Amino acid sequence: MPNSTPPSFFDWLKQKKEQLKSVSVSAETDLLWLAKSILGEQWSWGSSIEPSEEQMTELESLVERCLAGEPVAYILGEWEFYGLTLKVGPGVLIPRPETELVVDLALKQYSRGEGLSLADFGSGSGCLALALAKHLEPSSLFAVEPSEQALQILNENVKSHSAACIRILPCRVQDVVDQIQDESLDLIVANPPYIAENDSDVGQWVHKYEPHVALYSENQGLKDIEDWLAVSLKKLKAKGRYYFEIGWKQSEAVTSLLKESDGWNLIEIVKDYSGHPRVVVCEKAES
Ligand SMILES: C[S@@+](CC[C@H](N)C(=O)[O-])C[C@H]1O[C@@H](n2cnc3c(N)ncnc32)[C@H](O)[C@@H]1O
Numbered sequence: 001m002p003n004s005t006p007p008s009f010f011d012w013l014k015q016k017k018e019q020l021k022s023v024s025v026s027a028e029t030d031l032l033w034l035a036k037s038i039l040g041e042q043w044s045w046g047s048s049i050e051p052s053e054e055q056m057t058e059l060e061s062l063v064e065r066c067l068a069g070e071p072v073a074y075i076l077g078e079w080e081f082y083g084l085t086l087k088v089g090p091g092v093l094i095p096r097p098e099t100e101l102v103v104d105l106a107l108k109q110y111s112r113g114e115g116l117s118l119a120d121f122g123s124g125s126g127c128l129a130l131a132l133a134k135h136l137e138p139s140s141l142f143a144v145e146p147s148e149q150a151l152q153i154l155n156e157n158v159k160s161h162s163a164a165c166i167r168i169l170p171c172r173v174q175d176v177v178d179q180i181q182d183e184s185l186d187l188i189v190a191n192p193p194y195i196a197e198n199d200s201d202v203g204q205w206v207h208k209y210e211p212h213v214a215l216y217s218e219n220q221g222l223k224d225i226e227d228w229l230a231v232s233l234k235k236l237k238a239k240g241r242y243y244f245e246i247g248w249k250q251s252e253a254v255t256s257l258l259k260e261s262d263g264w265n266l267i268e269i270v271k272d273y274s275g276h277p278r279v280v281v282c283e284k285a286e287s
Contacts, residue, residue, distance in 0.1 A: 009050055016063050023069050023205065030072045034062045037076055069205040082131035086157050091149025093214040095127040098272040099191050101279050102243050103131045105270060106189060109241065115139045119180060119235065121173045121190035121228050121244075124150050124214060126157040126166070128189045133163040141165050142180055146172045147213055173228050176235070185235050191245040192228055196221040221247055226257055233263045236284040241267070248276035258282055 007015065013031060020027035028045075036043050038059045043049050051059060065075050073079040073094040078087055081095035082103050088094055110116060116138040120129035123143035133141055143158070143166050145151055151170055158166045169179050173190075195202060195215045202215070217224040225246065232242045246254050251269050258264045258280075265283045272278035 009056075013045075016067075019067060020063070023067060024072075030066055031063070033072055033076060034066065035059060038062070069208060071205065071209055074209065079125075081125075081127040082134075084127070084130055084134065084161065086125045086127055086130065087153050087160070088125050089149075089153055090209065091147065091211055092153045093124045093150075093191075093210055095125055098274075098278055099127065099245055100131075101270060101272055102128060102189050102191065102245055103135070105279055105281060106132060106187060106241075106243055107135055110136055110187060112137050114186075116186045117184055118142070119144060119185055119188045121188060121232075122192050122214075122224070123154055123168070124191075126154045126163075128191065129166055130157060130161050130163055132189065133165055134161070138165055140167065142167050142169050142176075144169045144171065144173050144176060146170065147211065149211070150214070173224070173231050176231060180235050182234050183237050186237060186240050188232050188236060188240070188242045189244065190228055190242070192224040193217040194221045194225055194245070194247045194250060220253070221250065222253055222257070225250070225254060229257060229261070229264070233261070233284060238284055238286045240284050242280075242282050242284075244280050245278060246280055248272075248278065251277035251280075254280055 017027050017031050020030055024030050038055050039049050039051055062075055066072060071094055073088050074090055077089060078085050079094055082100050086095065116136055117140050118132060118138045119142040121144050123129050123145040126143055129141055129143040143154060145154055154168060158168065169176065193213065193215055194217055197216050236242065255266060258266045263285055265285050267281040267283055269277045270279045270281065
């Protein structure tokens with residue numbers, strides 16, 4: 001007679017972990033987050049907590065969504081960045097760990113209590129703006145973002161983290177014009193859209209689920225990088241700094257852009273934890 005005993009919860013998890021490997025490089029962590037969201041923060045691998053029938057149905061449905069390629073961050077509706085829990089959802093880029101390097105570098109240079117004026121270009125979820133608001137307590141911080149969907153989430157994150165210094169500007173960086181006074185900013189940070197439209201390295205689930213306005217830029221991914229450099233030059237004080245993320249193959253092109261303009265001193269291009277050139281640090285030259 002065939003054995004009809006249903007698999008134990010642990011066996012079921014093991015089976016799903018194997019299946020998830022076909023869509024995710026972090027199958028075990030994905031499953032951990034999903035299980036915690038249903039069974040409670042205290043659940044972990046090897047835990048004796050077993051799901052009720054209702055919880056099992058909910059968990060099965062979340063795992064099915066994940067198996068269809070939907071990012072865990074969107075399924076959970078929140079994600080961690082620099083120790084902050086942020087709301088995320090379709091229409092906003094999921095904050096990436098390598099972007100935390102922008103914050104690390106800015107915090108090496110600047111300290112709390114300097115009365116700084118800041119801007120975060122292409123704010124998305126507000127991850128960079130909120131991390132800097134928390135650690136630097138600037139006197140003002142402009143978060144510039146044109147996407148309607150992203151703006152909704154950005155507003156919620158700014159409210160839920162009570163970041164009163166952040167003023168949201170619902171427009172493109174190229175259209176900031178009079179909303180930020182010329183030569184008034186000490187520091188600008190950004191993670192611009194920088195992927196070339198034909199880039200075959202982009203993961204299929206990233207392309208399918210994350211907003212294209214957050215990912216892709218014209219001119220081999222350099223259009224927004226170039227435009228935002230020009231705006232930054234107008235809005236920064238002399239010796240003000242601009243920290244921005246780039247694609248790992250763009251350091252030569254970006255170095256040329258900076259050298260072509262006599263307004264910038266390139267301080268450094270810092271590698272991420274995988275050894276790829278990732279964050280550009282440049283300073284506006286004194287005229
Ligand atoms: C790569 S995402 C970065 C989001 C967030 N800063 C982060 O690091 O997760 C780029 C963001 O820039 C916004 N964006 C696209 N074009 C823009 C433009 N011309 N001006 C301002 N923001 C723009 C997108 O909507 C998106 O939120």
